[in-house]
Amino acid sequence: MKYDLIFDLDDTLIQTQAAFRQNIDLCADLVYEVLGGKVIINDIKEIFNKIDLELIKELGFSKKRYPFAWASTLEFFIEKHNIEVSSTAIEQLQSLAKMIFQENVPLQSDTFIIEEFANHKDVASMTILTLGEKDVQTKRVMDTGLVQYFDEVIITQKKDINIYLELNKKLSNPVMIGNSLRSDIVPAIDAGMKAIHIIRDSWSYDEIEHHHRIDSIQSLDELKLLLFGNLVNQ
Incomplete structure (x- = not known):
């Protein structure tokens, strides 16, 4: 799949x-x-x-x-x-x-998985969805050194159910992956998408009460087994 x-x-x-x-x-x-x-x-x-x-x-x-x-x-x-x-x-x-x-914000240590997924276009396409002003977020995206692995980068001023509804219509089998329950996970699930919560050092604003059953991971590396089994290890 x-x-x-x-x-x-x-x-x-x-x-x-x-x-x-x-x-x-x-x-x-x-x-x-x-x-x-x-x-x-x-x-x-x-x-x-x-x-x-x-x-x-x-x-x-x-x-x-x-x-x-x-x-x-x-x-x-x-x-x-x-x-x-x-x-x-x-x-x-x-x-x-x-x-x-103006800072070059360091990568998380588990982002090596992005390059691995990029080598398996048959099982995964990849998009960045980020919240904030265009100039700030563009700089942060470019500073990652990972932009060449992504099919699309979307910078938005609002991460609410509406943008996830649009993505759910546009993409065949979307999965949202993020640390913020408020901005990434709950609205994506409300829009009918699959979402995976990665547990990170996060801002208090990211927390929100909800009644969803949510899949959580400690590292992006866990996505391989959770979504693909052994497919991307070959």
């Missing part, structure tokens, strides 16, 4: 959450310094996370949300503690936050 494999990008193929965590550490340290050490690092990160998640409702996954969330975090503490800071502090913080979009 031939499958049309659809791979999520962030955290599924590349270590996006780890890259963001490093940038969050840098930004939190800067806020701590700007505030003169009057607020502990963990409190800074907690407020930032609340603000960032709330801003998704307004700004979605645009690249302006993340630096704006950091500026809002600093402004929150400035107002709360009546602290005076330099006029350039917010600009410096936003510039530091924007660096995340």
